Amino acid sequence: MSTAEGRADEDFRLGAPPPLIESGLLDYVLPRFSLKTGIRVEVVALDAGGDILLAPDAEGPRVFDGRQAKWRMQINTPSHEGAARFADWLTSEIGQRTVTSYEVEGAAPFDLPKADEREVAEVSFDGDADLGHDLSVAHCARCHAVSEATRMNAMASTPSFAVLRAMADWDRRFQTFYILNPHPAFTQVEDVTEPFPINRPSPIAPMEITIDDLQAILAYVSGVEPADLGAPIEHQ
Structure with missing residues (x-):
């Protein structure tokens, strides 16, 4: 192309x-x-x-x-x-x-x-939050601290779900995560993303989910307690 x-x-x-x-x-x-x-x-x-x-x-x-x-x-x-x-x-x-x-x-x-x-919009999702927790642990906990229980297995340089949840646009970040680097290299969303090129397979065990799985993850994340990031920095 x-x-x-x-x-x-x-x-x-x-x-x-x-x-x-x-x-x-x-x-x-x-x-x-x-x-x-x-x-x-x-x-x-x-x-x-x-x-x-x-x-x-x-x-x-x-x-x-x-x-x-x-x-x-x-x-x-x-x-x-x-x-x-x-x-x-x-x-x-x-x-x-x-x-x-x-x-x-x-x-x-x-x-x-x-x-x-800044106003905080109330966001809700209809997925299965319990399933979303299990999917997050299975697919995301190798890099992110999905919960306190998975904190020790996460990468220190990768934001936790609690930190991401504290961001004003957290819902958009999660809804579009599979097109945000580095996720496209190893993520497949059924009927949404293109298959990996034959000459460029996933460098790690691929994450394969469906739209329903993504909705379940969003439902789980919506209930995560946002991290306290402190007051915004004010510039003079």
């Missing part, structure tokens, strides 16, 4: 309502993302089936605030690599700085939620 074809596969649709489109923010932000990644973004109406939605009532984390609304990001296609890369970029320091640097007549109409004002 050529580089151009690979990038075309990552192109995605972003759903947004008229007020956000007319604000000019997307015309400012999206070309900068595309220039950095080569991924093209098509802006569509909210009801047109976007891979990602930006809207005040979207089901996801609050990513920036406007004068009239607080804007949230909803990932409708978590398995889409281009959409996942945009979500990571928009919530990164560079993406946030791009949003806040947009100006209209010398004023910045969009700002980021202050750390002590």
Whole structure:
């Protein structure tokens, strides 16, 4: 596959309502993302089936605030690599700085939620949490501390489930873990991921799960007590 074809596969649709489109923010932000990644973004109406939605009532984390609304990001296609890369970029320091640097007549109409004002969305999953625990121990405990009982078997450099659970976007990280390095090298999700190339087999015992297994893991992780990471660092 050529580089151009690979990038075309990552192109995605972003759903947004008229007020956000007319604000000019997307015309400012999206070309900068595309220039950095080569991924093209098509802006569509909210009801047109976007891979990602930006809207005040979207089901996801609050990513920036406007004068009239607080804007949230909803990932409708978590398995889409281009959409996942945009979500990571928009919530990164560079993406946030791009949003806040947009100006209209010398004023910045969009700002980021202050750390002590960030809203925590209630997330629930319908999977079997007990099964999710067993699957996490079987597949994830070789690297992560899934629970206190598996702490001594985990890699010190790998974040525990409790630390990951404390992150604002923990649910997105778990829903898309199989496309986040280093997981693609050894993870197979039935009917979602492509088989390993014959000339590049998994370097370790592969992790093979189904979508139902992933839902069970999410149900388990949603009940994990988040680690206390302390107050956010404030920069002067």
